[in-house]
Amino acid sequence: MSDTLPERTLSGAAYSIAELLEGNDVVLMLDQLRLPNEERYIPLRTCQQMADAIRSMVVRGAPALGIAAAYGMVLAARTGMPLDQAAALLKATRPTAVHVASVVDQMGSIAAGLSGEQLVRRLAAWARQLHQQDVANNRRLGKFGAERLGSVRVVLTHCNAGALATGGYGSALGVIRAAREAGGEVRVLADETRPYLQGARLTAWELAKDGIPVEVITDNSAGWFFSRGEIDAVVVGADRIAANGDVANKIGTYSVACLARMHEVPFFVAAACDTIDMACASGEHVPIEQRAAREVTHIADCRMVPDGVQARYAGFDVTPARLVTAIFTERGVVEPVGPETIRRVVAAGPPPVAR
Amino acid sequence: MSDTLPERTLSGAAYSIAELLEGNDVVLMLDQLRLPNEERYIPLRTCQQMADAIRSMVVRGAPALGIAAAYGMVLAARTGMPLDQAAALLKATRPTAVHVASVVDQMGSIAAGLSGEQLVRRLAAWARQLHQQDVANNRRLGKFGAERLGSVRVVLTHCNAGALATGGYGSALGVIRAAREAGGEVRVLADETRPYLQGARLTAWELAKDGIPVEVITDNSAGWFFSRGEIDAVVVGADRIAANGDVANKIGTYSVACLARMHEVPFFVAAACDTIDMACASGEHVPIEQRAAREVTHIADCRMVPDGVQARYAGFDVTPARLVTAIFTERGVVEPVGPETIRRVVAAGPPPVAR
Numbered sequence: 001m002s003d004t005l006p007e008r009t010l011s012g013a014a015y016s017i018a019e020l021l022e023g024n025d026v027v028l029m030l031d032q033l034r035l036p037n038e039e040r041y042i043p044l045r046t047c048q049q050m051a052d053a054i055r056s057m058v059v060r061g062a063p064a065l066g067i068a069a070a071y072g073m074v075l076a077a078r079t080g081m082p083l084d085q086a087a088a089l090l091k092a093t094r095p096t097a098v099h100v101a102s103v104v105d106q107m108g109s110i111a112a113g114l115s116g117e118q119l120v121r122r123l124a125a126w127a128r129q130l131h132q133q134d135v136a137n138n139r140r141l142g143k144f145g146a147e148r149l150g151s152v153r154v155v156l157t158h159c160n161a162g163a164l165a166t167g168g169y170g171s172a173l174g175v176i177r178a179a180r181e182a183g184g185e186v187r188v189l190a191d192e193t194r195p196y197l198q199g200a201r202l203t204a205w206e207l208a209k210d211g212i213p214v215e216v217i218t219d220n221s222a223g224w225f226f227s228r229g230e231i232d233a234v235v236v237g238a239d240r241i242a243a244n245g246d247v248a249n250k251i252g253t254y255s256v257a258c259l260a261r262m263h264e265v266p267f268f269v270a271a272a273c274d275t276i277d278m279a280c281a282s283g284e285h286v287p288i289e290q291r292a293a294r295e296v297t298h299i300a301d302c303r304m305v306p307d308g309v310q311a312r313y314a315g316f317d318v319t320p321a322r323l324v325t326a327i328f329t330e331r332g333v334v335e336p337v338g339p340e341t342i343r344r345v346v347a348a349g350p351p352p353v354a355r
Numbered sequence: 356m357s358d359t360l361p362e363r364t365l366s367g368a369a370y371s372i373a374e375l376l377e378g379n380d381v382v383l384m385l386d387q388l389r390l391p392n393e394e395r396y397i398p399l400r401t402c403q404q405m406a407d408a409i410r411s412m413v414v415r416g417a418p419a420l421g422i423a424a425a426y427g428m429v430l431a432a433r434t435g436m437p438l439d440q441a442a443a444l445l446k447a448t449r450p451t452a453v454h455v456a457s458v459v460d461q462m463g464s465i466a467a468g469l470s471g472e473q474l475v476r477r478l479a480a481w482a483r484q485l486h487q488q489d490v491a492n493n494r495r496l497g498k499f500g501a502e503r504l505g506s507v508r509v510v511l512t513h514c515n516a517g518a519l520a521t522g523g524y525g526s527a528l529g530v531i532r533a534a535r536e537a538g539g540e541v542r543v544l545a546d547e548t549r550p551y552l553q554g555a556r557l558t559a560w561e562l563a564k565d566g567i568p569v570e571v572i573t574d575n576s577a578g579w580f581f582s583r584g585e586i587d588a589v590v591v592g593a594d595r596i597a598a599n600g601d602v603a604n605k606i607g608t609y610s611v612a613c614l615a616r617m618h619e620v621p622f623f624v625a626a627a628c629d630t631i632d633m634a635c636a637s638g639e640h641v642p643i644e645q646r647a648a649r650e651v652t653h654i655a656d657c658r659m660v661p662d663g664v665q666a667r668y669a670g671f672d673v674t675p676a677r678l679v680t681a682i683f684t685e686r687g688v689v690e691p692v693g694p695e696t697i698r699r700v701v702a703a704g705p706p707p708v709a710r
Contacts, residue, residue, distance in 0.1 A: 035661075036658070036659075036660070036661035036662075037657075037658060158575075189667075191575070192549070192651065192659070192660075192666075193575065194547070194549060194573040194574065194575060195573055197659050200651075200652070200659045200660045200666075201659055201660070201661075204660050204661050204664040205661045205664075208661050208663055208664050214664055215664070215665050215666060215667050216651060216652065216660045216664060216665070216666040216667075217651075217666065217667055217668070218549040218550055218574070218606065218607070218651055218666075218668065219549065219573070219574045219575040219607075220513075220546070220548065220549060220574040220575075220606055220607025220610055221606055221607070221610075221667075221668070221669065221672075222610060223607070223609045223610030223613050223672070224606060224609050224610070224669060224672040227609060227672075251573065251575055251576055251579060252573070252574075252575025252576070252578070254578045254579055254582060255575055255576075255577060255578030255579070255610065255614060258578050258613065258614055258617050259610060259613055259614075261617075262613050262616075262617060296547065296555075296571060296572075296573055297555070297571065299654055299655065300654065300655060300657060302392075302655060303391070303392060304391075304547070304552050304555045304556055305391070305547075305555045305556070305559050305571045306390075306391035306556075306559050306560045306563050307391075308563055309559040309560075309563050309569060309570070309571060310570050310571070311547075311555075311570060311571040311572065311573075312544075312570050312571075312572055312576070313572070313573065313576070314576065314579060317576075317578070317579040317582075
C-alpha cells in the first residue's frame with residue numbers, strides 16, 4: 001500500500017482500531033501486527049485493501065472485523081466496486097466471527113435503490129453509527145459484567161477482547177475497565193495466546209496504557225494458577241454465540257473453560273448481542289477457521305518446527321453452554337446460559353437509548 | 356568457549372545428548388538450543404562450563420541433567436576443582452529435577468579417599484555407567500509402557516521426554532518408540548510447549564528423525580483435540596516424583612492432566628525409578644524453579660510483551676497422583692498411583708540385569 005498520508009494517532013480515541021476519514025475515501029487503520037512495539041496507522045483506500053488487512057490480521061477481533069467490513073463496503077461504494085462483489089470478498093476473509101457476514105448483509109439491504117454519492121453517504125453514516133453503537137454496547141455490558149463480577153481480585157482472560165478487538169472500550173476488557181472505573185481493585189492475568197500472542201502483545205498493551213495491572217502468562221500455565229487459587233474468575237469475548245449458548249472464541253478458550261470448571265471458578269463471556277447467531281442452532285454449526293500451519297511452525301520467519309513436520313492449527317474452538325457461567329450483554333446478564341435465556345435476551349431488543 | 360576440536364556427530368548414537376571423550380577431559384555436548392535448525396556439538400572442559408550449559412539449557416530434561424552433572428563432576432576432578440565446590444555449583448543450576456542433586460551426592464560418596472588419576476577414572480567409569488544404565492532403563496520402561504498402552508492410535512505428549520532429555524531412547528518417547536518397534540501404528544501430537552518450544556523443536560525433531568508420525572499443536576489447542584476424541588492417551592515424563600505419587604514436570608503438564616481427566620483419557624507418566632524422591636513426601640515439597648520473565652516476554656530478542664509489563668513463569672508444575680493413571684518404570688507399571696504402590700516399586704530394587 002503506497003500512500004503519502006501522514007501517519008498519526010487517531011483523534012479522540014488513543015487506540016481506536018480505525019477511522020473513516022471525512023471524505024469517505026480513506027480508512028486509517030491501526031496496524032495491530034506491529035503492536036506492542038510500534039503504534040502505526042495505515043491508510044486503506046479500497047475494499048480489496050481492507051480485505052487484505054483483515055486476512056493478514058492487521059485488524060482482528062469479531063466486533064472490530066464487523067466495523068472494518070462496514071468501512072470496506074463504504075470504500076467499495078466510493079471506488080465503484082459492485083457491492084455484491086465487495087460483500088463476497090469480505091465474507092471470504094474470516095468465517096468464524098458472525099459479524100462480517102451480518103454487517104455486509106445488512107449494508108446490502110440498505111444499499112438497495114441507492115447509487116453514487118447518496119449511496120456512499122448512506123453507507124458511511126451507517127458504518128460510523130455501527131462503530132459508535134459498538135462502543136456504547138461495550139460500556140453497557142461492561143457495567144453489567146462488573147456488577148456481576150463483584151469484588152474479585154484476579155481475572156484471567158484469553159486472547160484480546162479489548163478496545164482493540166471492538167469499536168472501542170472492549171467487551172471482556174470493557175468489564176475490567178468498568179470494574180476499575182467503579183473503584184474495584186481487579187488485576188488481570190493475560191494468557192499470551194499462541195500463535196499470534198494477542199494476549200501478550202495486545203491485551204497487555206491496552207491495559208498497561210490504561211494503568212490497569214496486568215501480567216502475562218504462558219497459555220500452559222493457566223492450570224497451575226487455577227490450582228493455587230490465584231484466579232477468581234475468567235472473562236473472555238466471543239466470535240459467535242449459537243442459539244443454544246455455545247460460544248465460539250479464540251483457540252484455547254475451551255481449555256480455559258474446562259480448567260475453570262475443574263477448579264470451580266466462574267467462567268464469563270462478554271459480548272454484545274450482535275455476536276449471537278440465532279441461525280446457528282449449536283456450536284457444531286459454527287464454521288471453524290483453519291489457519292496456515294506456518295503461523296505455528298515459524299516465529300518471525302525462523303523455523304521452530306523441523307522441516308517436514310506439520311502443525312495443525314484451528315483458529316477457534318467451541319465452549320459448550322454448560323461450561324459458561326453467564327454471558328454479559330448490553331441488554332443484561334444471561335444466566336444460566338441456554339436456549340431459553342438466549343432467546344429471551346435476543347427478543348428483548350436493543351436498549352431504549354443507543355448511547 | 357574457544358576450542359579447536361572438530362565439530363562432529365557422536366559415534367554410535369545419532370543424537371546422544373553428550374559423550375565423555377576417552378581422555379576424560381572433554382565432554383562433547385549437543386547444543387539443544389540450536390535445534391531443530393542446526394545439529395552442533397560443543398566441547399566442555401570444565402565443571403563451570405558444564406554448569407553454564409545446564410543453566411542456559413544447552414542440555415535439559417531431568418535424566419539428561421543428571422548425566423550432564425555426572426560428567427561435570429568428572430571434569431571437576433580432572434581439572435583439580437574441589438568436588439564439594441563442584442557439587443554446590445551443579446546443584447544450584449536447576450532445582451526441580453531430582454537427578455542433579457542425587458547424582459552429585461552419590462559421586463561425592465564414591466570419591467571418598469580417592470585422588471588424582473584414580474579419582475578421575477573411578478568417577479568417569481561411574482558416570483559412563485549411569486549414562487548406559489539410563490538408556491537400558493528407558494528401553495525396559497518403554498516396553499512396559501507400550502504393553503500397557505495397547506493399540507492406541509494417537510498419543511499427546513508435552514515438552515520433550517525423549518532421547519534428548521535422557522541418556523538416550525527417551526522415557527515418554529521411549530514408550531512411543533517401543534510401541535512402534537512392537538509393530539504399533541501410534542502417532543504423536545506434540546504440544547509445542549512454550550516458552551522454550553521443546554515440543555516443537557525437540558520432540559518433533561527426534562521423532563521425525565526416527566520416521567515416527569508427529570504433528571505439533573499449540574499448547575492451547577489440546578482441549579479442543581480432546582473434545583473431538585482425537586487423543587487416546589497422554590504420555591509425559593517427570594522431573595521428580597514424590598513419595599505419594601505426585602509428579603513434578605514441565606509447566607503445562609498439570610493443565611493437560613486436568614483436560615485428560617475431564618475427557619476420560621488415560622494420563623501416563625514414564626520415568627525411571629531414579630526420578631522418585633522418597634525424601635519428598637508430596638508435590639508441595641518439590642522446589643519449583645522460577646525462571647526469568649524475559650523467556651516469556653521476548654522471542655529471539657524481540658519484545659512481545661509491552662515495556663513495563665511483567666510475565667510470571669514457573670518452569671514446572673505439579674500433577675497430583677489422583678490425576679495420574681499409571682507410572683511406567685523400568686521395574687514395571689505403577690498402577691494405581693499412590694504412596695503404597697510407589698513404596699513397593701522403590702523397595703523392589705533394580706532389575707536383575709543392568710543391560
